[in-house]
Amino acid sequence: MPLPALPVVLVGGLHAEARRAAVRTLLAAVPGGLALHHDLSHAHRSLVTRVVSDAGGPLGSGQVPLPNDCACCALRDDLVPALVRLAEAGTCRLAVVELWDSVEPQAMAEVLAEHGAGRLRLTGVVTAVDPALVRASLASGEELAAVGLATGEDDARTVAETWARQVEYAPLLALGAPSRRVTEADRALLRQLHPTARWVDVRDPAFPPAAVRGSARPDGSGGVDVAALAARQHPGSALLPQLADEHGVRTMVWRQRRPFHPERLYAALPRLTALAPRSRGRFWLADRPDTLLGWDAAGGSLVVDNVGPWLAALARRDWDQLPPEWRFAASLDWDGEVGDRGQHLVFTGPGLKADKIRWLLGSCLLNDAEYAAGRSAWLRLGSAFDELLDPVS
Template structure:
């Protein structure tokens, strides 16, 4: 029995690699006495229900169904997850609840649900993504919609396999790796460069159980993913896999960047970061690409554009990140993009990016002239409702 003075420890195990995920969950059930795994199978969502299963090291303990909510399997999961965990907590017999997420469910959303609604009864103690190193690149490079792959969580789910896998991989502080005969040095180098701060452990290692209780902070994890202060990878080159960190202080010309988007998106298996458009000089823009698909989003204002009084409302991590990147003239406005891929043409990519920046003459014309440049990104950033 666990200490009654604390909430029920909850660890989330995520990932598209279902066999690897099961291996990691099985290891936790074997090595943590009194542990229970909770899994919601969303593959039955087309029939109008989500199947819930509870199992321990000996096998299935119970199962049931929960109806869809708003025709959304993930919504049903959110509505059912915390009550089930709270029931386990109330029993006082469970030492660790292992939430095994279904293939395309992203851990960030579920981690925040547990923390927001679990109260004192639940304590999120870590998030783990299970990985087969040989499948990292195939998943990352898969531009198919989840619906095409039979992995959509709702009729309106427009995510792709590649971008979903990237977020699953990069959010978790712990990666549980299975042994794979098909994995080579390039696969392992790619994994290390995509998420260099992650703790990598074997899915069958004894250390996995210890890490399940290590602790987890959803606010820190969210900040680490936000484009304004993301912990982006550093320059690297190993086993034919390279990472380019491209950092500049001059804004992009919107038309030249837009014309180069296809080449830039396809130049790497994964690219992400923040960027600055001359015609929107006060707006921090997010760049997120995987599987040949690019998502560009408005991530709010650069801090340099805010009045001093507004800084008190900005999270401390955001202020600290801006301070580290501050420029006397432009503040935190900058280009900070990271590209990771096997066979990356770093020199050619850097030249293409540089060619999209304002020229000396354009830069010298000043911000008012910049704002009058053609709004090539308007259709992406200001969609008609």
């Protein structure tokens, strides 16, 4: 008889002390549990160390090859085989994967879902948070390389964007003992970044079962629905925060059915990213009328992506090529004239100057004459975003 799939919980987060506390709590609560941690702190010297621990402490460690100078590749290529060996040994009741500081849980969750089917069952995804560090983490525009947390030479991410994605992906946030006094504004900011997350203190007896149980799949099979988590982050179907205002922290939602003038928006980007520590969503450029674009900004850094076509740009027979969550989101937001095209951006931060952001965004839209000129004229407006969206390889 084959062994049952090994339950696996991912625990990540840039707040290392909170993350380690969460891992210790899980190991203490589940006899026979083991933790795997890939230390990438010496990746710049082509060294990655895998450490295996139980509730009593480290049991052993080993070096992992570094393919193509890519630390995340080493983690990906070693993680599933290491977990499968634990599953086949039959003595491990729970595998806790403690992700290194700047590793984002989405990538690892998708690796486990793709390569661990049958032998591994991802039952929980947790991001550990020191609630006293929320505002500082989201405001930090420092590059990971500058603080020794880059996963490779080409890792240009910042602290803020990495931390924001770690928090917003995980269904469960484990709150560690705060490093200093926590204000209501800290809690409000965390709540507005991820309104649907469940919070559990790592010292609460409810934390281990919440982390191990995860969220059930629609078919009742248990475990984490990785596809659903991805859909919640994808610009085409993202479950974006709603309007909020509490303890001096605000979230504003801006929606319009007219495209941006590419050159005016490009010129406004530095001011827009400076006005809120976090903003995200999808947007529509006049010179790319059929392309859905993703907006992801944190700590003054902005990433824009060509996500794919608007559904309105496709023949209806081709809609099945896109994920069902994307089609569902478009159907809820359909307009008789432009279909699902439009602007849907959300800005969050303490002391947010919402009126100024609205005015600035509005000034970047096509004016009445530009809009009336139509698609052929829009395509001649210039290509200010080419450097961001079509980089030369």
